[in-house]
Every structure is written in structure tokens, then in C-alpha cells.
Amino acid sequence: MKGLILAAGRGTRLRPLTHTRPKPVIRVAGRPIIHYAVENLREAGIGEIGVVVSPETEKDIREALAGYGVRYVLQEEPQGLAHAVAVAREFLGDSPFVLYLGDNLFQKGIRPFVAAFRDGVSAVIALVRVEDPRQFGVAVLEGERIVRLLEKPQNPPSDLAVAGVYVFAPEVLEVIQDLKPSARGEYEITDAIQGLIDRGREVVGVEVSGWWKDTGRPKDLLDANRLLLEELSPRVEGEVEGSELTGRVVVEKGARVVRSTVIGPAFIGEGAVVEEAYVGPFTSLGPGARVVRSEVEYSILEDHAALEDVALRLQESILGVGARVQSRNGLPRAHRLILGDLSQVELA
Template identity: 50%
Template sequence: MKALLLAGGSGTRLRPITHTSAKQLVPVANKPVLFYGLEAIAAAGIRELGLVVGDTHAEIEAAVGDGSAFGLRVTYLRQEAPLGLAHAVLIAREFLGDEDFVMYLGDNFIVGGINEVVERFVRERPAAQIMLTKVAEPQAFGVAELDAGGRVVGLEEKPARPKSDLALVGVYLFSAAVHAVVGELKPSWRGELEITDAIQGLIDAGLRVESSVISGYWKDTGNVTDMLEVNRLVLESVEPRVLGRVDGASELIGRVAVEAGAVVERSRVVGPAIVGAGARVRDSYVGPYTSIGASCVITGSEIEYSIVLPRASIAGVGRIESSLIGRDVEVTPAPQTPKAHRLLLGDHSKVQIGS
């Protein structure tokens, strides 16, 4: 079995961060989201990976390399524009050959990995197998309709009137039968080749499409709220360690990781939290569920439930929370400007002006 990992999206919901960085490389717990997908694929015993990239291909290729660091052999597949998930299958046809494959969306995060779903697919050999999860607003997702036996009988992409609350999670498994269907697809109203249409084509052809409803945690990390939530979840399992320097006037409470070269002085860090390699935290408070990136500088400030990307500096700021702060950002207090009052007062007026 091979794998197809999609990392070609532009990440419009994470702008302005993604104006200068690939959305799949935005870190949670100081590790790019994309790396969690690479690790999940390798843990499932898959070694051949096609990595679909777009405009940010140079940055992703520099981060992933040949894949050997993850136990993978990576072939890069260039997608000229984000023209749909099924379009990614179309351009990967030569790489995939006639082998079964798993398709994994690079900005998705799934607790527990994909080992079980891969093993089930290999054992039962349907034409396709999808993962589903119950969501509160199915109109925003691809939605599946199941029969009484749990087999998929219909799929719709972002339906106005969903037939169920079961949304497709960003992991799909296919046999080679999908290629014939993808080759006949026409663009949807969104101008994309939809993977839901491809799966529906398999169903219409009388082929078996199975599903499994996951009970664990899944997030599409396409916006800041979800990024922070995934960061929180990953930090829950952080192992406390001090590889850097923490002075005697500082206090570490709970599960706090201070990486090599980091310095914590006259500060309080409450875990779960990570202070990245080479970062400096001075005269500050770092609260729970915060990831401070490598070489950041936090001085005279408070920050909690946030992600700070490498080389950012925060100085003299009273309190920051629920924030995603990009690389090389500088956050400082606004300058104090003299206050002036412009008055037009009638005769015999009395005015009290606060100092």
C-alpha cells in the first residue's frame, strides 16, 4: 500500500500567517501539523509516500526532505492549483499505479493514528473506506448517508440540507478502482474535482464503500480556534523536562518542557507548556496550553493558551491569550501619547477633568 499526503492548500482561513508560511507547517506543541500526518502514515507500516504540494512546495520540501527522517520514501507531486481532492488523485495516477492507497489531508489531526483503519481495509478489501465523525454543523463538510448496516449509500459535499450529522474525516482509503471514476469526473460548482463525487461514483457502480465512525479526537486545523485546540490536546501529554536553564527565582508548575538552550529567569511557567530551544523568558508569566517557539524572547509579559512561532518577541505586554503569533513578530506596548482636551466652554462654566 502507498500513501498520498495532501499539502497543496493555500490556508486562507489562517491568514495572515499563511501569507508567508505553508499552513501545514504551522506548529502545534512546537511541531508542524504536517509532521503528525507523516508519523501516522509511517506508524501504519506504509513506506512509499506521494506528497502533493502547491505554491509552498519549496518550504515543504525543505522541511520534509526525502522523508527518511520519518521512515518514508517521498515523491513530490506538484499540483498547479488547489483543484480538489480528486484532482490530487488524478495527478498522482502514475505514482500510485494499481496499488491500494491511503489519502491523508496534511492539515488534519487524528488522535490514535490510522493503524486500525488501514488494517481493516487490508482485511476486508472494499473499493473504498472512509472515516466519519459526528459534527454539530454538517453543512460545512462532506456528509455521508449510511444504511442500517453501516454501509455508505450516499455522499454530499457541503449540503444545504444534510441527510446526517456524519462528516468525512480527512483520511480515505482506496483500491485502484477509484482511478476509472476520477478520470470521468467533471468539476463541481466550486470548480473542483470532488472526492465525494468520486466515492459516490464507486457506489453508483455497485462497488462496496465501507465506513468507520471514529470516537477519538479529530480536527481540521484550518483556523486559529482549531489550531489552539489541537495545541491544547497535544500539550496534555507533554513530558516535563528541563534541558535548558531555569534560575532559582523562577517557578515551573505542572508539566513544563524547557528545551535545550532555553533560559527562564525570574518567571513563572504553568504547564502544560513548552519553552522552545534557545528561547528566553524573563520577568514573565507563561500560562497553561502555551507553546513558545524556538529562539523567542518573552520579557515583562503574560501569555496563556497561545502559540508563539519561532523568533517572535513579546516585551512589556500586560496579558495575551488565545493567540497565534507568527515568526519574527515583535509585540510591544503602544507608545504613551500626551493627553489633550479641546474645550468650548460657555461663561461661568465649571469643569472637572480627571488627571
């Protein structure tokens, strides 16, 4: 069995964070999201992994997965999940495979879905109960067998949404070959699954155990960061001077915590600096990030982001790569903002 991770999307719901880089490389709990996908596949016994990238995402994805020994498949234009599978046909060959959306996170991995793929089963679909199924593909079950699948229905027939992992027999490639574009002009994986059902094949639904996150919006990133930090094991490899660390705190090699308070769970990345500052629970700092004479909690600071000399505590915030928030002295006393498209600021 092979693994296929999809990482070619533009991540429009997360702009401006994704204006310059793809969603799967954004860090949660100190690591790019796509790392968790690769490791979940390998924990399920899948060693041969392909990653579908686009011309826009390829460079960043390759950098994030350097040393992981995966193969890359180029999808020139985003035309839907089923199209991404079709362009990977040469890589997949005649093997069954796990299709994994590169921006999804599963607390307990994907082994139950792989284990449910047995003789006579053409597909296994991960399912999760959600409050508003209208934003997802929705499954109708008889026992464990899926008998109908609908893409973002206005009147959902159940609360079982399709999560971001699928296990397929190679015959799904033949179904995809015959697909027509949907109303939005894409080749939908839900249509491919429905095609298997219509051909009388057995498609099994398995509910997700533990939490599942689709990191499609900023609040989802923050929640995913919280959930992953809850499972953090404390570790101090960097320099800690005149500071108090409480709870589960990771200080990576090359990081410095000086005359500060850090309350876990919190992650201080390689080369980050926390000086005369407060870092509160559910906060992660990426490599080279800085928090100086400031306070922050329940937030994500990406690589080389900086929070300096800010009087009010920062909460529920995400600072992208190289973003800076700092105070301004002198007159006139005013806020000075340089914001990209779709940015959001709340001032107290």
C-alpha cells in the same frame, strides 16, 4: 500500501497566518502539523509516502519535512482533492493508498481505517459526528456501508461528517479520470467516492476514535494546541535559572527560562527565551520565540515571535513567524499597529 498527504492548498481561512506559508507547517504543540500526518502513516505501517505540493507551498513543506524521506508531487493549480490524487497517479501506481489531508489531526492515529480495508472493500472513509454537518461532506450509512455521500448539504441527512483520511483501492483512479468539475470548478473527492458507490463497490465508513481536528481556523489551531499539549511528557533540556516550572513542561535544548513562572502543559522551543515572565497553561513557543517581562497563556508563538514589556496578559492569541508585540514608552500614549490583510486585534 502507500500514503499520499495533500499539502498544496492555500489555507485562505487562516489568513494572515498563511499569507506567506502553508497551513501544514504551522506549529502546534511545538511541531509542524504535517509531522503528525507523516508519523500517523508510519505508525500504521505505511513506509512509502508522497506529499502533494503546489509551487507556492513546495519550499516550506520541503523544509518542514527535511530528513523524513518522503517524495514530492507537484500540483501546478489547485483544482480539488480528486485532482491532487490524479496528478499523483505515477507515484501511486497500482497500489492501494491512504489519502491524508495534511492539516488534519487524529488523537489515536489512523490504524483503524487501514485495518478496515479488507478484500472486497474499495474505500474506507473516516467519519466523525459533528454539530453542524453543513460545512462538511456528509455520509449516509446502512450498517457500516456508505450508500450516499453529499458535499456540504444545506439539509444534512446525518451528522456523520467525512474527516480527513481515506483509504482507497487503485480503481478510484479510474473513477477520478471520468469526473467532471463541480459547480465550484473543482474535482471533488466526494464525487469520486460517490462514483464508487454508483458502480456497486463497497465503501465502508469507520468512526474516528478519540478527538479529531481540522485546523482550518485560528480557534481550531488553539484547540489543537491544547489537545496535543494535554498529552505532553515533561522534559527539560534547556537552561532554567531562578524559575518555577509546574506541571507538564518541555524546555528544549538551547532554550532559556530565567526568573519566570511556567505552568504546564506548556512547550518552550529550541532557542526560545522566557525572562521575568509568566507562561501559562496551553502555551507553545516556537524556536527562537521570546517572552520578556510579559504574561501569556492559551496561545501559540511561532518561530522568532516576540512578546516584550506588555502590561496585560495575552490570551487565546497566535503570533506568526517573526511577529512582535511590545509596549511603547513616551508620548503620545497611543497604540501603533502594522497589520496585514485579514488581521485581527482586540485591545483592552
